Amino acid sequence: xxxxxxxxxxxxxxxxxxxxxxLYNQEENYINNAVSFISAGIRNGDFIFLLENDRNLRxxxxxxxxxxxxxxxxxxxxxxxxxxxxxQGNFHPHIVVSEFLKTLEPHLEKKTSIxxxxxxxxxxxxxxxxxxxxxxxxxxxxxxxKGILSVxxxxxxxxPGSFRKALHNCHNIVINDEEVMYLS
Numbered sequence: 001x002x003x004x005x006x007x008x009x010x011x012x013x014x015x016x017x018x019x020x021x022x023l024y025n026q027e028e029n030y031i032n033n034a035v036s037f038i039s040a041g042i043r044n045g046d047f048i049f050l051l052e053n054d055r056n057l058r059x060x061x062x063x064x065x066x067x068x069x070x071x072x073x074x075x076x077x078x079x080x081x082x083x084x085x086x087x088q089g090n091f092h093p094h095i096v097v098s099e100f101l102k103t104l105e106p107h108l109e110k111k112t113s114i115x116x117x118x119x120x121x122x123x124x125x126x127x128x129x130x131x132x133x134x135x136x137x138x139x140x141x142x143x144x145x146k147g148i149l150s151v152x153x154x155x156x157x158x159x160p161g162s163f164r165k166a167l168h169n170c171h172n173i174v175i176n177d178e179e180v181m182y183l184s
Contacts, residue, residue, distance in 0.1 A: 005175075018150075019140045019144065020172065021152050021153075021175070022174075023156040024155060025156045025157065029177040031060060034153075042068055044115075046114060046115045047077070048114075049104060049116040050077065050079070051080075056119065061078070084096070084099070091122065091123075100139070108146055120132065120153065132163065133166035133170075140171065
């Protein structure tokens with residue numbers, strides 16, 4: 001799949017960005033795909049915004065540092081996903097998207113090619129799936145308007161079928177560890 005993620009990267013870059021949902025099952029495949037996507041972005045000269053948990057981040061950065069120089073990695077901005085999504089104490093879709101766009105704004109102004117990869121993890125909250133669906137709808141509109149390539153990643157085993165339907169409604173494509181489903 002990691003070569004497929006690179007193919008998708010190039011396909012969507014030609015089409016001025018897009019919004020991809022990745023529902024992963026296996027941690028090793030996930031790390032391989034994240035590294036492949038980020039590597040493709042670095043080679044393309046993108047500004048890359050990575051939202052990731054600390055455990056995965058260590059593995060991803062280890063591999064990237066073997067492949068790229070510090071200078072090449074200077075266009076990679078890394079933030080802890082939990083700190084980013086819950087900066088206000090709770091998950092607030094409009095605030096999260098506003099911070100997302102504020103982070104990217106200097107690069108948008110320079111017309112820099114931008115790619116993002118965000119692992120979405122959540123706390124127990126009876127309204128979380130409604131909030132996540134709202135967040136994904138806002139992100140979808142924003143990334144498509146601004147020509148950003150954005151991959152939103154969810155653990156398949158923790159993502160209920162009812163929420164998957166909402167994800168299908170606001171992504172151009174849904175992938176998992178084995179297959180690709182084009183939605184629009």
